[in-house]
Amino acid sequence: MANLFQINGDTFEEFITEEQIQIRIKELAVKLNSDFKEHVPIFIGVLNGSFIFLADLIRNITIDCEIDFFKLSSYGDAKISSGQVRLLKELNCQVEGRDIIIVEDIVDSGLSLTYIKKLIEKENPRSLSFVSLLVKKGLPKIDFPVNYVGFEIPPDFVIGYGLDYAQKVRNLRSIYRLAPPNTAA
Ligand code: IMP
Ligand code: MG
Numbered sequence: 001m002a003n004l005f006q007i008n009g010d011t012f013e014e015f016i017t018e019e020q021i022q023i024r025i026k027e028l029a030v031k032l033n034s035d036f037k038e039h040v041p042i043f044i045g046v047l048n049g050s051f052i053f054l055a056d057l058i059r060n061i062t063i064d065c066e067i068d069f070f071k072l073s074s075y076g077d078a079k080i081s082s083g084q085v086r087l088l089k090e091l092n093c094q095v096e097g098r099d100i101i102i103v104e105d106i107v108d109s110g111l112s113l114t115y116i117k118k119l120i121e122k123e124n125p126r127s128l129s130f131v132s133l134l135v136k137k138g139l140p141k142i143d144f145p146v147n148y149v150g151f152e153i154p155p156d157f158v159i160g161y162g163l164d165y166a167q168k169v170r171n172l173r174s175i176y177r178l179a180p181p182n183t184a185a
Pocket of ligand 2: 046049104105
């Protein structure tokens with residue numbers, strides 16, 4: 001039986017296990033280590049959701065690199081995007097001439113990435129790439145590629161491994177998705 005988790009009357013089922021996540025992260029890191037070996041990229045985590053993914057990814061990166069963070073807000077405490085992105089914390093690094101790798105937990109509508117792309121491109125980086133652990137299939141309205149994708153998933157609401165439900169459950173070690181309404185917990 002599926003591993004279930006309940007919060008606020010919603011039932012979630014285990015969807016991507018801790019082990020599957022770690023295997024995929026190692027694969028992504030191998031690719032990044034090779035693609036950026038000639039440079040010293042800056043990995044930029046998008047807070048809050050990406051903090052666990054970035055921490056695990058970066059420990060598999062073996063080339064010289066730097067780390068910084070953006071903090072964006074678009075969801076508030078809802079399960080559906082408010083459609084508005086706000087910048088809550090700016091970068092502290094010089095972007096000009098550098099190889100920038102944006103690290104996201106999940107791409108849903110794509111609004112956050114579009115917002116970040118505009119912001120970074122104004123600063124003239126040498127290159128700009130996007131890594132996302134999850135991308136919701138068919139949803140992102142973006143006209144540029146997410147260069148490194150962990151898993152393509154159906155457009156369900158997911159939690160755990162950094163992803164929150166009203167700011168909670170980011171500490172779950174696996175990724176869970178909303179279960180069908182009559183799933184018994
Ligand atoms: P966007 O809609 O692509 O702009 O996604 C913005 C942000 O919303 C992501 O970086 C996540 O932090 C959050 N988000 C999107 N989908 C989910 C989800 O299914 N669960 C939890 N957070 C999500
Ligand atoms: Mg995020």
